[in-house]
Amino acid sequence: xxxCLLIHVSRTSQGLPVRQAGVIAGEMIQIGRGAACPVHLPxxxxxxxxxxxxxxxxxxxxxxxxxxxxxxxxxxxxxxxVLQPGMRIEIGPYVLGVETAPAGHDIALSMEKVHxxxxxxxxxGLKQPVTLExxxxxxxxxxxxxxxxxLLVFLLLPMLPxxxxxxxxxxxxxxxxxxxxxxxxxxxxxxxxxxxKCSTCHKRPFQxxxxxxxxxxxxxxxxxxxxxxxxxxxxxxxxCTDCHADHKSRGKLRHDxxxxxxxxxxxxxxxxxxxLADAHDFATGHPAFHIxxxxxxxxxxxxxxxxxxxxxKPVERPALKYSHKIHLDKTGISSPEGDTVxxxxxxxxxxxxxxxFAAMTMEKTCQQSACHALNFTEPVEGIVPxxxxxxxxxxxxxxxxxxxxxxxxxxxxxxxxxxxxxxxVRATLDCVNDLARRNGAATLFRKNAExxxxxxxxxxxxxxxxxxxxxxxxxxxxxPGAVFSHAKHGAMDCTACHDKMNSQKSADIAMPAIEKCRxxxxxxxxxxxxxxxxxxxxxxxxxxxxx
Amino acid sequence: MNRMQxxxxxxxxxxxxxxxxSALVLLAMAAYLLSGRAGDDAFGGTVLGYLxxxxxxxxxxxxxxxxxxxxxxxxxxxxRQPAKDEKATRGEKPFRAGRLEGATLQxxxxxHIYLGVLLLVLATLHTGFHFGWNxxxxxxxxxxxxxxxxxxxxxxxLNYPTLITLNMGDDTLDDLLLMIAxxxxxxxxxxxxxxxxxxxLVQKACRETRVGGKLWEQLSGEQRDCPTRYxxxxxxxxxxxxxRNDQPKMIRELYAMLLRKEKLVQRARxxxxxxxxxxxxxxxxxxxxxxxxxxxxxxxxxIFFYW
Numbered sequence: 001x002x003x004c005l006l007i008h009v010s011r012t013s014q015g016l017p018v019r020q021a022g023v024i025a026g027e028m029i030q031i032g033r034g035a036a037c038p039v040h041l042p043x044x045x046x047x048x049x050x051x052x053x054x055x056x057x058x059x060x061x062x063x064x065x066x067x068x069x070x071x072x073x074x075x076x077x078x079x080x081x082v083l084q085p086g087m088r089i090e091i092g093p094y095v096l097g098v099e100t101a102p103a104g105h106d107i108a109l110s111m112e113k114v115h116x117x118x119x120x121x122x123x124x125g126l127k128q129p130v131t132l133e134x135x136x137x138x139x140x141x142x143x144x145x146x147x148x149x150x151l152l153v154f155l156l157l158p159m160l161p162x163x164x165x166x167x168x169x170x171x172x173x174x175x176x177x178x179x180x181x182x183x184x185x186x187x188x189x190x191x192x193x194x195x196x197k198c199s200t201c202h203k204r205p206f207q208x209x210x211x212x213x214x215x216x217x218x219x220x221x222x223x224x225x226x227x228x229x230x231x232x233x234x235x236x237x238x239x240c241t242d243c244h245a246d247h248k249s250r251g252k253l254r255h256d257x258x259x260x261x262x263x264x265x266x267x268x269x270x271x272x273x274x275x276l277a278d279a280h281d282f283a284t285g286h287p288a289f290h291i292x293x294x295x296x297x298x299x300x301x302x303x304x305x306x307x308x309x310x311x312x313k314p315v316e317r318p319a320l321k322y323s324h325k326i327h328l329d330k331t332g333i334s335s336p337e338g339d340t341v342x343x344x345x346x347x348x349x350x351x352x353x354x355x356x357f358a359a360m361t362m363e364k365t366c367q368q369s370a371c372h373a374l375n376f377t378e379p380v381e382g383i384v385p386x387x388x389x390x391x392x393x394x395x396x397x398x399x400x401x402x403x404x405x406x407x408x409x410x411x412x413x414x415x416x417x418x419x420x421x422x423x424x425v426r427a428t429l430d431c432v433n434d435l436a437r438r439n440g441a442a443t444l445f446r447k448n449a450e451x452x453x454x455x456x457x458x459x460x461x462x463x464x465x466x467x468x469x470x471x472x473x474x475x476x477x478x479x480p481g482a483v484f485s486h487a488k489h490g491a492m493d494c495t496a497c498h499d500k501m502n503s504q505k506s507a508d509i510a511m512p513a514i515e516k517c518r519x520x521x522x523x524x525x526x527x528x529x530x531x532x533x534x535x536x537x538x539x540x541x542x543x544x545x546x547x
Numbered sequence: 548m549n550r551m552q553x554x555x556x557x558x559x560x561x562x563x564x565x566x567x568x569s570a571l572v573l574l575a576m577a578a579y580l581l582s583g584r585a586g587d588d589a590f591g592g593t594v595l596g597y598l599x600x601x602x603x604x605x606x607x608x609x610x611x612x613x614x615x616x617x618x619x620x621x622x623x624x625x626x627r628q629p630a631k632d633e634k635a636t637r638g639e640k641p642f643r644a645g646r647l648e649g650a651t652l653q654x655x656x657x658x659h660i661y662l663g664v665l666l667l668v669l670a671t672l673h674t675g676f677h678f679g680w681n682x683x684x685x686x687x688x689x690x691x692x693x694x695x696x697x698x699x700x701x702x703x704x705l706n707y708p709t710l711i712t713l714n715m716g717d718d719t720l721d722d723l724l725l726m727i728a729x730x731x732x733x734x735x736x737x738x739x740x741x742x743x744x745x746x747x748l749v750q751k752a753c754r755e756t757r758v759g760g761k762l763w764e765q766l767s768g769e770q771r772d773c774p775t776r777y778x779x780x781x782x783x784x785x786x787x788x789x790x791r792n793d794q795p796k797m798i799r800e801l802y803a804m805l806l807r808k809e810k811l812v813q814r815a816r817x818x819x820x821x822x823x824x825x826x827x828x829x830x831x832x833x834x835x836x837x838x839x840x841x842x843x844x845x846x847x848x849x850i851f852f853y854w
Contacts (some may be wrong), residue, residue: 045729068803070733077737077800092729130720130759130819137762137830143837150838154682155845159852181682182849184590202853209854248590248677 002055004029005105006039009112019110029053031091032066039111045092053083053107061107063089083107158182161198162205172196185247214240221542234263234270243541257281257524260535281523282533289514292480293317294473305480315507319456319470324500324508336370344494354487356476362386366454374444384444389465392444392451396436404431437466478511482538556704559657568661572668575599579672589675591683591850599673606666607690607843611836613659620652660701663694682849686842693835700828707825714817723815724758730808737801745785745798752778752805758815766827768820775812779805 008020024038031039032050041050047069056062061083065071072090073081081087087098093115099108129135158179161168171178177196187195194200201209215221225231243259257280263270264279277287291314295304308314327347332339347365351358363386366372374384384395404411414431421427445467446452456470495501497512521537522530557565582595591600670690678684715723731753738749752774759765782805786798 043725045725068807070737070800070804072733072736075736077733079800128757128760128764130765130822132762132765132823132826132830134759135762135765139830139833140837142830143834146834146838147841150685150841150845154685154842155848158682158845158849162852179853181680181685182853183679183681184683185677185679198853205852207854245590245592248592248675 002026002029002053002061002106003104004038004053005102005108007099007108007110009110017112023105027054031063031096039096039109041091041094041111043092043094043113046094050091055106056082154181159205165199168197168199183247187246191246208239209241211240214244224541230271257535260539260541264535279535281525282521282535282537283518283523283525283527286514286523289479289511290481291478291509291511292475293478294475296473310511310513314509316475316509318472318474318506320472320474320506321452321454321456322506324503326504328501336373340369344498344500348494350486354485355483357486359476360474372454374450389445389467389469393436393440393465396440396444397432400432400435400439401428403435404428433463440467478509483540484538556653556657557660559654564658564661567658568665571602571665575602575669575672589672590677591673591675593675596673596675599669603666603669603673604843604847606662606669607839610659610663610666611840613655614833614836616655617652660697663697666690667694682842682845686839686846689835689839689842693832693839696828696832696835700832703825703828707821711818711821711825714814714821718814720758720815720818723811723818727756727758727808727811727815730804730811734801734804734808737797737804741797741801742785745782745801748778748781748785749801749805752808756808756812758812759819762823765819765823768816768823770816773812775805775809779809 003023003025006022006024008022010018010020012018026038029039030037030049030052031041032048033041033043033046034048037049047067049066050069051063051065051071053061053063062080063071063083064080065078069091071078071081074088081089083098085098085100089096089098093113095112095114097110097112099110101108158181161171161177161179167178173196179198180196182198183195186192201213203210203213223231225234238259261280264276265285267274267276267278279286289310290307291310292305292307293314293316295306298304327333327342328344330341332341334340346368347360348357350356360366362372367386374386375382382395382399384392404414411428411431414435415423415427418427418430418434444450445457447457451457451469455472458468458470459466460468489497497516498510500508500510503510520531521533524532524534526532578595578598579589582589582593590596667690670687674683674687678687734749735753738746741749755774757764757770760770764770779802782798782802786795786802
C-alpha cells in the first residue's frame, strides 16, 4: 500500500503558487490522462496510462513508464526511476515534483502544468495550412473573375461591332473576329463569304433577319402563291429563316413537313376554293397522283393543259400512231441494218436537267438505223423531206418536172392525158401537178402507210396540198407539280415503273401510281429499307403554284 | 454527413426528386425522338429546342438558388425550418420565399442533385448535338464541368466522412499534432546524448516535418522527402555504425519514438488529405456555377441580339 500526498499546484495572476493537497492510496499509483488514473494528467500528449508508482522489494518507490511512454527525469529520458525527493519528472506539459513525504505518507508529489496551453507547442513548421480555405482560395472571388472574363469576351466584345460600322469592318479582317464566338455554326455554301461580318444579314440588334435581306440577293426566288391576298393569308407571319435556317444545321433547308402540312393538311381552311386534296405525309396521307395533259394552244397563244385524276385512267391524244410493243420486241425489229433489239433509251434520252427527256425528232429518233426513210418509188425514185405537207409536195413537183424534161415521150403522153395543148407551159405544169398529186396520194399520203403509218392524215379542199397532217402533241411533263429526277433513279429499269412493253397504242399512259413510289419511299417516319421522303423531296416551294 | 444520411439524401421522401427527374428525362427524350428532327435538323432554335432551353435555364437558376438557400437555412440541415415567430424572436431575417418554408436543406440538396442530372439530359437535347468553338458550347462545357464536380462532391460526401472517422477515431487533428510535438520533444531530448549525425537526423525530422501545406500536399497527403520517414529509414543503418556502450538501447527507444511519430504524421496527413478531397470540388463547383451563369447570359443575349 502506498499512501501518497498529491499536491495540485496552480498559479495566481501574479504568478504565485497555490497548493491544494489531497491524499491518494493504492498498491500502485497510476499516472495518465485516463480518468481511472489517480494522478490524472488531462492532456493528449500524456498516454492513457503513462506511468505508475510501485513499491520495490527493497521498499523503495519506483516510477515506471508504461507501454511505449517515456519519462523525462531532470532532463534525462528514462523508462524507470527510483523516486527521490527533489526530482522533477516531466510528463507531457506537466511536471511532477517529488517532495519530502510528511509524516504518515509514503511520498509527496506536486503536480503542475508548466508548459504553455495546448496548441502552442507544436514545432515550428509542423502545422502548415491544413484546410483549403486556409490557402486563401476564394470561391466567390474565382467565380466573379471567371464570370467577369466571360461577360467581357463573350458578351461585351461581340456587341461592339453592332455599335460601329468602322469597328465592324476592322474586326472582319482579324484572324479571330470579335463576334465569331456568337456564331452557332458555320455558314453553308456562298453564305460563307459573310462569315466574318454578321451585320451582312443581322442588320439591327435584337431584330430578326428580315426577308428583304434574303430577297436582296435571291431575286429569283418565286412566291409560293401568285395571288397576293392568298399569299398574305397563308404566309403572313412567316419569314424566310423559318425554313432556311443557316448556321444551325448542316443543310440550309428544313426538311421537316411541319410547315407544309400546317396549310396542306387542311388546305380548304386557307383557300376555300382550292382544288387540291389535303396532304399530311407521303406514306399515309398523300392524295393519288394526277396526270396533266396538253390541250393545245388557245386563242391567246398560251399552251393549255388539263389536270386529270390518274385513277380515271385518262388517255393521251398525241396524234401519233405508235406501238411500244412492236418497237421493244425482245426478238428485235427489222431495220435496214438488220434486226435490232431496241431499248427505251434509244429514243428517250435524258436532257441536261436529269429530270425530263430531250424532245424526239424524226431525224434523230425515228430514222436511226436508217429506219423510216421517206422514199417514194412511183414513177421515179426519190426522197422527200420530213416537214410540212407543202414542202413534201414541192419536192414531188420538182422531181416530176425534171422527169418530164428528161423524157419527152413521157411528157407527150402526160400532156395528152391532161387534155391540154401540147408543148404549152400550162400543159406541162398541169401535168407535173397531176403527177405529184397522184403519186403523193399513192406513195406518201396514204391512210395507214408511209406518212399515214405514223400520222393522222385528213384530205383538205386544196389543189396545191390536198392533205393535212394533224400536228403532234407529245407530252413531256406529266406531273408539273412535282419534280422527279430520272437521273437519280437511273439504277432502275424504265419498265419497273412504266409498263410499256405491251402498249400498242400511243394513247396508253404508263405513269406509275403513288403505290409504285411507296414501294421504296416512305414519309417522315423512317422504315427499314425505305427512303424517307419529305414534302420537299418532290415539291418545290418557290416555283409558284402547281410545283 | 455519414453514409446513412447520404442514403437518406438520395432517397429523400421516397425518391421524390428521382421520380420527378426521371419523368422529365423520359418526357424530354420522347419529345425529341417524336419531333422527327433527331439528326441534322435538331437545334436549339426549334420549338422543342426553345422549350428545352427555357426548362434548362429555369433549372440552372433553381440549382443556383440552392447556394442562397444553403446559407439561409444552413445549420438546420435535415430539420424543418423553425416557425416564423421563432425566427423573429431570434432576430433572424425571415426567409423570403414563402413556399420554401418547411423545406429542409436535405430536401433542397436532394432536388439539387437530381435536377442537376436532369439538366445534363435537357441541355444535351437542347444542343441537338451540334457543338462548336463558340459561347453556346462554352456554356454547355461549363455546365458539364459543374455537374461533373457536383457528382464528385456527392461521391465525396457519401464516402469520405466514414473514412475520416475510421482514420481519426476519437482524436482530432490538433490532438495528433500535439502528440507529434510531444514525441518530437522527447526524441530531441533522447538524441542529445547520441552522435551528431543521429542528432541532426532527429532535429531535421522535428523541424521540417509538415502536415498540410500547399494544395498538392493537402490533396496528396504526402510531404515530398518527408524527414520523419527519412529518419525512420536511416536510423537502423546508423545504429549499426554507432552500436557501442548503451547507445543501442537509446537508439532503439529513439527508433520507437520516430516510428510512432511517423504513424501519427501519416494519420494527420490522411485526415488533411481526406478533408481536402472532400471539399476541393466545391472550389470548382461554386465558381464554375457562377461562370456558367455568365456564359448562359451571354448565350441567351447573343441568340436574341443576332436573331
